[in-house]
Amino acid sequence: MCGLGYESDGDPKENSCHPRLSGSAKLLIGVTVGIFSTVVVLLATWLTSKHKELKAKKRELEALERKNGSEELQNVKTLTLFTKEELDKITDDYSSPLGHGGFGKVHKGILPDKTEVAVKASIKVTEYTRDEFVREVGIQSRMMHRNILRLLGCCLRVDVPLLVYEYAAKGSLEDILHGKENQQLEPLTLRSRLDIAIGSGQGLAYMHSYTENGIQHADVKPGNILLDRGLIPKISDFGLSKIFMAGKDYTMNVIGCLPYMDPVYKETGRLTPKSDVYSFGVVLLELISRKPVGYGESSLVKQFKRVYEQDKSGRVLFDKDIATEEDIPILDEIGRLAMECLEEKVEERPAMVSVASALVMLKDSWGKQ
Known part of the structure; x- marks a missing residue:
């Protein structure tokens, strides 16, 4: 009887046993096994390396999360x-x-x-x-x-x-008021402008009363008032927002958009919720005039103050699309409220909640008329 892996052509007693596989077949098997073993080792090494890499990546991401x-x-x-x-x-x-x-x-x-x-x-x-x-x-x-x-x-x-x-599907109030490049201005009714002013004012008033000491936005401007499909305003971009701390309302780093910036904050570093009130006053002027805010002596604020002091009305600056004869009185009232917000002395400016309430009452009285 032949051993394992051997065979004979007849009776093993009469014919010698010889390997079942030829030498070349055995060589091929040996090479195949060797290659397979090498692949297995390389694959195992790669999988181990990949596992370590994934674990290292996971640790890195977890470290980022914690940071x-x-x-x-x-x-x-x-x-x-x-x-x-x-x-x-x-x-x-x-x-x-x-x-x-x-x-x-x-x-x-x-x-x-x-x-x-x-x-x-x-x-x-x-x-x-x-x-x-x-x-x-x-x-x-x-x-x-x-x-x-x-x-x-x-x-x-x-x-x-x-x-x-x-x-916010409609983009920013700045885009709505002044348009984007190569785009025609879309109509904006006085009612829509009043609603935008009221909503924005109520949003800021909510911020100012949110915590015990209030939260200041510190960068109120049309670019940071977004509008949804129904033109409902959304106060946005809180990058400069600060939690107001009584007795700690001064900063050495005066940051913000200059045309909307409270001059007291700009000159002294004193930042309070009334700084937002000043900025909101500028936004009110833009809403009723649809003119860009500008800089220096030609700024909208300086222009409106000069006209208002001389004529007790800002009608020459009102947007012609809404300045109908019957609506001049309500526009004058909005202009007067803006002037209160723009008072140089901080303590003489109204609180944001008072500004929002005044706008609601103006809209109600205008609606009745």
Whole structure:
């Protein structure tokens, strides 16, 4: 009887045993086994390396999350934490840019439930700005008012955090008032302008009363008032917003858009909710005149003050599209309210809640007429 792997051509007692496979076949098998073993070893090595790489990447992303405040923000129930992969899908790989925000491009996205959103870059978070970033994101996400652009969520597993806001289909009030390049101005009725003024004022008043000491926007201007499809205004861009601390309302870093800036803040660094009131007064002038704010002696504020002091009316500056004879009185009242907001002395300016209430009463009286 032949041993394992051997055979004979007849009776093993009469015929010698010989290998079942030829030498070349055995060589081929040996080479095949050797190659297979090498592939297995290489594959195992690659998989081990890939596993280590993925673990290192995961640790890196987790470190980014912690650096950007995930441990604190994951407890904010009004805030959704998105992964980068989710935002890539929501924005269709950032294929629909909406414009530029304060720190980078803004892109349109659509959530799984078909809600339209805007995704924008935030500030780069460092160990020195982390606490402030966490606090401001937490406050923004908890502010629930129809005239405050709602922060829905954020992505922290990136170098620069991405913020997800509700979408404002009509763009900014600046675009509506003054138009975009090569685009004709769309009509804007006095009623629409009053509603925009009222909504914006109520949004700011809500901010000023949100905490015990209030929150200042610090950069109120038409570019930071967004409008949805129904022209409902949404106060946006809280990059300069500050929680007002009594007795600590001065800053060495005066930042903002100069034509809208409270001169007291600009000259002294004193920032209060009344600084927003001043800026809102400039916005009111733009709403009734539809003229750009300008700079220096030719600025809209300087022009309107000169006309108002001389004629007790700003009618020569009112937008001709809304300055009908029967509506001149209501426009004058709005102009007078704007002048109160633009008072040089901070203490003589009305509070934002009073401004919003006055606008509501003006609209009611105008409606009755």
